[in-house]
Structures are given as C-alpha cells and as structure tokens.
Amino acid sequence: MINWKKNLYILTASLFIVMAAMTMIIPFLPLYLQDLGVTDSEQVSIWSGVIFGINFFSAFLVSPFWGRLADRHGRRLMVLRSGFGMAVVMILMGFATGPWSLFFFRLLNGTISGFNPASIALISTNTPKQHVGYALGILQAGAVAGSICGPLFGGLMAEILGFRAIFNITGVCIAFAALTVTLFVKEDFTPPKNEEKTSTWQDFKTVAAIQPIPFVYVIIFIIQFALIGVNPLVSLFIEDLSGGQNSAFYAGLAVSVMGFANMLASPRLGKLSDKKGAQYVLYGSLIGAALFAIPQAFVTELWQLIVMRFMTGLCLGGLLPAANTLIRQLAPEGMESRTYGFSNSFLFLGSMLGPMIGGMIAAAAGVRGLFVLSALLLIIGVFVMKHRVVPRLKQTS
Incomplete structure (x- = not known):
C-alpha cells in the first residue's frame, strides 16, 4: 500500500478517536457547570454559551499562526502539537474548580487545537492531486463518525463514572491518537530555504x-x-x-x-x-x-x-x-x-x-x-x- 493511503487510513482512524473524545463532553457541559457551583439556571445558560464559544474564538485567532508554522516545519508536527496539547488540557478540565477555570481551559484548548485542520492539510499535501477529493471525503467521514459516537459514549459514561472522569478518558484517547500518528504517519516535507519573513x-x-x-x-x-x-x-x-x-x-x-x-x-x-x-x-x-x-x-x-x-x-x-x-x-x-x-x-x-x-x-x-x-x-x-x-x-x- 503506497504511503498516501496508509497515512489516510491511520489519520482517519485517529481523527475518529479525537472527534469522539472531544464531543464526549458536549451532552453534560451544563451539568458539569452545576457541579462547579453554578446553580442559577440563567447563569448556567450564559456560562454554557460562553464556554462553548470561547473555544472557537481562540481557534479563529490563532489558525493563521499555526498555518505559517506548518509551512515552515511540516504539517505532521502540527497534528502532533495539537493532539498532545489537547490531551493535557482535556485532563486539566477534569480538575476545574469553578466556571472561570473551565473558561480558561476551553480558551487554551481552542488556542492549541487543530487536529482536524492539520490532518486535512497533511493529507491534501501528501496525496496525489487526482485523489485529493476522495482522500478528504474519507477523512471527513471519519471525523463525522466520531462526532456522532462521541456524545452517545460521553452521556453513557458520565452516568457511570461521573463528569470529571470523562475528561481524563478524553485526554487519554486523544493522546493515544496522537501517539498513533507519531508512530505510523509519515510526511514528505522539505523545509523552505531562505524564505522571506512576512506578517x-x-x-x-x-x-x-x-x-x-x-x-x-x-x-x-x-x-x-x-x-x-x-x-x-x-x-x-x-x-x-x-x-x-x-x-x-x-x-x-x-x-x-x-x-x-x-x-x-x-x-x-x-x-x-x-x-x-x-x-x-x-x-x-x-x-x-x-x-x-x-x-x-x-x-x-x-x-x-x-x-x-x-x-x-x-x-x-x-x-x-x-x-x-x-x-x-x-x-x-x-x-x-x-x-x-x-x-x-x-x-x-x-x-x-x-x-x-x-x-x-x-x-x-x-x-x-x-x-x-x-x-x-x-x-x-x-x-x-x-x-x-x-x-x-x-x-x-
């Protein structure tokens, strides 16, 4: 099997794990806020919206920065940076002491996130152009499958293990996916020479x-x-x-x-x-x-x-x-x-x-x-x- 197919299947499986892990927390995020001491229903709604949205806000700001680093140092490195970084932050979320600390961890998670976008960049640049559409379609299927399964698994496990334990499980799953990429995914990348520094x-x-x-x-x-x-x-x-x-x-x-x-x-x-x-x-x-x-x-x-x-x-x-x-x-x-x-x-x-x-x-x-x-x-x-x-x-x- 040529390398681009091997990379595609391993990254698709890893992306399934990451998306399933990341979406495990969605069903019980408002309930976790109640555990952290937010009891007023109106406050729970406000905090839920803010904490959900701040992840996207920080990711919106830093995406071009990570893209520049990827062009200089490789796309595989960005997949690993995101995977291991999110694994640590997700585990830390399980130790949140209040809504503000959870807010900070979600902000940090958005800043270092990007496993999915980095995987897309890696696959698209290491796949023959005549197969890029098919490869990105397969990758999307893996991400969506994980997003479907994640809330179901998260809801079931939260009932059995409690909310905080789910964050630990999520972090371990993401770390496993990143380790899999480390061991099995290869990238054909040549660092640019004498590249002009631009803003x-x-x-x-x-x-x-x-x-x-x-x-x-x-x-x-x-x-x-x-x-x-x-x-x-x-x-x-x-x-x-x-x-x-x-x-x-x-x-x-x-x-x-x-x-x-x-x-x-x-x-x-x-x-x-x-x-x-x-x-x-x-x-x-x-x-x-x-x-x-x-x-x-x-x-x-x-x-x-x-x-x-x-x-x-x-x-x-x-x-x-x-x-x-x-x-x-x-x-x-x-x-x-x-x-x-x-x-x-x-x-x-x-x-x-x-x-x-x-x-x-x-x-x-x-x-x-x-x-x-x-x-x-x-x-x-x-x-x-x-x-x-x-x-x-x-x-x-």
Whole structure:
C-alpha cells in the first residue's frame, strides 16, 4: 500500500478517536457547570454559551499562526502539537474548580487545537492531486463518525463514572491518537530555504490575491454559519413538533441522522469531485442544501424534519471536502498550510457566530425563521459559486 493511503487510513482512524473524545463532553457541559457551583439556571445558560464559544474564538485567532508554522516545519508536527496539547488540557478540565477555570481551559484548548485542520492539510499535501477529493471525503467521514459516537459514549459514561472522569478518558484517547500518528504517519516535507519573513496580513493579501480563493472562504463561512447555527436550536423545534414526548431522543436522532448521511456521502462525493471537478460538486451540494433547508421551516410532523435533515446531511458530505479540495488546488506553492489556516479562521468564525446570532434570530422570529435564514444564506452561496467561483476557475483552467 503506497504511503498516501496508509497515512489516510491511520489519520482517519485517529481523527475518529479525537472527534469522539472531544464531543464526549458536549451532552453534560451544563451539568458539569452545576457541579462547579453554578446553580442559577440563567447563569448556567450564559456560562454554557460562553464556554462553548470561547473555544472557537481562540481557534479563529490563532489558525493563521499555526498555518505559517506548518509551512515552515511540516504539517505532521502540527497534528502532533495539537493532539498532545489537547490531551493535557482535556485532563486539566477534569480538575476545574469553578466556571472561570473551565473558561480558561476551553480558551487554551481552542488556542492549541487543530487536529482536524492539520490532518486535512497533511493529507491534501501528501496525496496525489487526482485523489485529493476522495482522500478528504474519507477523512471527513471519519471525523463525522466520531462526532456522532462521541456524545452517545460521553452521556453513557458520565452516568457511570461521573463528569470529571470523562475528561481524563478524553485526554487519554486523544493522546493515544496522537501517539498513533507519531508512530505510523509519515510526511514528505522539505523545509523552505531562505524564505522571506512576512506578517500574517501580508500572507493573507498574497493568498487573497489568487482568485477565487476569497470567495471559497466566504462559502466556507456560509456553510458553517447556516448549518451549524441551527443545530443548538433543533431540540427546541423538535420539542414543539413532538409535543414534549421523548424530545431528547428525537433531538439526538435529528442530529445523528444528518451526521450519518454526511458520513455516507462524503467519500462518494469526494471521488466524484476528483473526476468531474470539486467546484461542480460544491456548487451542486450547495443547491441541494438550500433546497432541503427551505421545507424545514414549514414541516408539521417530526418525521418530515428528520427526512429533510437526512437529505441536508447528504449534501453536507459534498460541501467542506470539495471546498478544501479547491483550496489545495489554488494554494500557492509553499503556502498551502497558511492558505488552510485562513480558511480555518473563516470556518471557526462561522462556528462561533452561527449559534450566537442564530439564538438571537430564533428569539425574535422563532426557529422556523432561523431555517428560512439558513436557506437564504445557502442561496447566496449558490450565487457566489455561480458568478464568482466557477467562471474564474474556467478562466484559469
């Protein structure tokens, strides 16, 4: 088996472990805050939102910095830095003494995180270009599978072992994944010689001058904002549709079915992007995501919502892998990781602002209004693809 396939399968398995471990804490984070002495329900809600979001905020700020280091010292090193760093921080979270210390550890975790983005950069730069779409689709499937399993495992183990023990288990799992990468993943990397030192802003101007990279960044932000922004509020919508019967189960089902569809579709759509062009897969997936987002605002039965979420998940499988494939194709030589670093900042910004602004919109216009906004944003993404991305790629080909 040639090295790029070996790297792909080992990193996919490692990413599954990391994403499962990282998402183990999601179901009980508000409950852990209560254990730390936050008893008022309003304060629990506020702290939960802040502690959840601060991780994305710090990751948004530092992603370009890690991208620059990766271009200078190798992408594998960034995977290991993130893996072992997060393992230590996750264990420390189990020793938090109050909400402020948990806040600090989540801030620190976002600063050193990036196992997933670093894995994407490593795979995309060490895979033959004709197979990059397929490889990124497989990697996405592993990440999504871990994200589906993590909350389930975390909820079950928290009931048996308690909240603090889960952080220790999470840290050990991430350390094991990083050790696996250390032992088995190889990178073909030649450090640049006599590279001119530039600022982050200069790097961004260099990357953004290459068309249509800035518009791909906009698409990535829209995807995260429109699709991730809805997720935290789906449970409220389901509670209304189900009449309060088994709401938690159906909320979990609605999230899981979307992730399961994403996992199924991403390798197939990745292979299709290698054959037909990543821009066309991204364009078609955006159209599909927009079309399936609109009916979700008007469903009257729970099964209708679950079906629409599944169909949206199928489209989601072609969005980020195709966008990352385009970035790999367009990135200037020697600046691949910096190009991904800026992309990750847009992704983290969407992940941070989506739930925050989505919550405000849901409070003002209801969750149905939030689905309408998501559809409108995705339609904007379709027009950006049609008029800015696809034509410019035709000009350069």
